Amino acid sequence: MTLNSSSVDRIFDVSALVSAEDWAWHQRALDFGHHHLHPHIDNDFDAKHFRHEIVSQLGKSGFLGMHIAGYGCAGASATAYGLVCHALEQVDSGWRTLVSVQGSLAMGAIAHWGSEAQKEEWLPRMARGEVLGCFALTEPEGGSDPAAMTTFARRDGSDWVLNGTKRWIGLATLADVAILWAQTDDGVRGFIIPTDTPGFHAAEITNKLSMRASVQCEITLTDLRLPDSARLENALGLRGPFTCLTEARYGIAWGVMGAAKSCLDVAVERATSREVFGRPIGANQLIQAKLANMLVEYQKGMLLALHLGTLHDVNELTPAQVSIGKLNNVREAISIASQARSILGGDGITSDFPVMRHMANLESVRTYEGTDEIHTLILGRELTGIPAF
Numbered sequence: 463m464t465l466n467s468s469s470v471d472r473i474f475d476v477s478a479l480v481s482a483e484d485w486a487w488h489q490r491a492l493d494f495g496h497h498h499l500h501p502h503i504d505n506d507f508d509a510k511h512f513r514h515e516i517v518s519q520l521g522k523s524g525f526l527g528m529h530i531a532g533y534g535c536a537g538a539s540a541t542a543y544g545l546v547c548h549a550l551e552q553v554d555s556g557w558r559t560l561v562s563v564q565g566s567l568a569m570g571a572i573a574h575w576g577s578e579a580q581k582e583e584w585l586p587r588m589a590r591g592e593v594l595g596c597f598a599l600t601e602p603e604g605g606s607d608p609a610a611m612t613t614f615a616r617r618d619g620s621d622w623v624l625n626g627t628k629r630w631i632g633l634a635t636l637a638d639v640a641i642l643w644a645q646t647d648d649g650v651r652g653f654i655i656p657t658d659t660p661g662f663h664a665a666e667i668t669n670k671l672s673m674r675a676s677v678q679c680e681i682t683l684t685d686l687r688l689p690d691s692a693r694l695e696n697a698l699g700l701r702g703p704f705t706c707l708t709e710a711r712y713g714i715a716w717g718v719m720g721a722a723k724s725c726l727d728v729a730v731e732r733a734t735s736r737e738v739f740g741r742p743i744g745a746n747q748l749i750q751a752k753l754a755n756m757l758v759e760y761q762k763g764m765l766l767a768l769h770l771g772t773l774h775d776v777n778e779l780t781p782a783q784v785s786i787g788k789l790n791n792v793r794e795a796i797s798i799a800s801q802a803r804s805i806l807g808g809d810g811i812t813s814d815f816p817v818m819r820h821m822a823n824l825e826s827v828r829t830y831e832g833t834d835e836i837h838t839l840i841l842g843r844e845l846t847g848i849p850a851f
């Protein structure tokens with residue numbers, strides 16, 4: 463990741479397409495990544511270390527829940543949020559994931575579906591990074607079909623009693639609070655669960671070969687008792703979690719282009735500095751063709767993200783449009799990372815370069831928040847009116 467503009471920035475000047483205020487957010491996030499994340503990321507990925515202390519620094523910088531208005535949040539535009547995701551994911555998808563989980567999923571659920579008292583209780587502290595949240599929707603038996611969830615909240619007098627298992631939940635062993643979705647007698651409901659509540663247990667999934675500088679967990683709920691005041695007051699049905707997922711998927715469409723840019727910058731640099739057969743490898747048409755294709759897909763992906771941002775900022779963004787962004791941009795980011803890896807030759811598989819790390823991370827991003835197949839089926843349903851899930 464470089465702070466100075468690269469030849470990619472010269473050819474495609476994103477700053478010319480956004481407001482000065484939104485661009486300033488991007489620059490601040492690039493600077494944050496450069497100083498706080500980049501120096502450690504290779505070691506952290508190797509050691510499977512999550513740098514917990516960074517969370518409060520992200521909060522101080524205003525990045526957590528930054529597009530929520532009021533309650534101590536920055537109230538920035540959706541485009542600014544996207545540009546921050548892009549900057550953080552230039553370093554590592556794990557850090558953009560944290561901002562997505564905290565801001566779009568956990569805080570987003572409270573901001574969208576919580577009562578006034580719940581917003582006031584949780585959002586200011588979460589924006590400052592004093593309280594870390596997680597978002598628990600997926601279950602072990604098939605994350606693609608949340609309607610099949612078996613975690614159940616039973617009414618017991620004025621309380622709720624929850625039992626069940628959630629899998630792949632980001633940050634759950636470290637989180638202070640979980641936004642957890644459970645089936646009830648009258649549909650899916652969301653609950654705000656302090657993680658020190660008796661009956662809450664989280665265990666880290668430790669054998670990951672992707673997102674190694676980030677934490678994902680399995681949660682078990684055993685007769686966990688909550689007062690009714692812990693229920694997200696306005697959420698009933700799968701619209702609750704899906705609204706939060708749309709918001710997070712929007713950020714992903716921007717973020718993965720950051721990982722792609724990191725790979726493209728490295729590939730251009732290597733193409734001009736590495737000499738084989740007595741000349742830079744970038745002097746070969748086959749290498750230039752790869753670089754040109756990567757640039758074309760990067761620019762298309764960024765224009766798509768900018769378009770989604772513009773729609774979001776005037777409240778006209780639809781879930782299907784977000785599916786287009788998530789599906790296309792993750793797919794193309796993976797392709798760009800793979801082509802960059804080939805241009806780097808053998809060195810491309812080492813941690814001397816960020817490319818293999820991005821490739822491994824992007825496989826997670828392809829899977830979470832709706833797999834390629836699920837977004838394809840969402841778009842197929844949109845076109846035909848026929849659900850084919």
Ligand SMILES: Cc1cc2nc3c(=O)[nH]c(=O)nc-3n(C[C@H](O)[C@H](O)[C@H](O)COP(=O)(O)OP(=O)(O)OC[C@H]3O[C@@H](n4cnc5c(N)ncnc54)[C@H](O)[C@@H]3O)c2cc1C
Nearest residue numbers: 597598599600604605606630631632826830831833835851
């Ligand atoms: C790093 C990481 C972080 C995550 N963070 C969170 C989190 O914070 N909170 C949370 O709730 N979840 C989280 N998840 C879970 C994630 O959302 C799920 O992994 C995802 O929804 C897919 O579910 P699954 O892994 O059970 O795959 P499955 O649902 O078992 O799917 C397996 C394969 O079958 C395909 N498939 C399924 N149904 C169909 C169909 N009808 N037609 C065609 N193909 C189909 C899928 O596309 C996929 O390729 C995370 C996952 C990862 C890897």
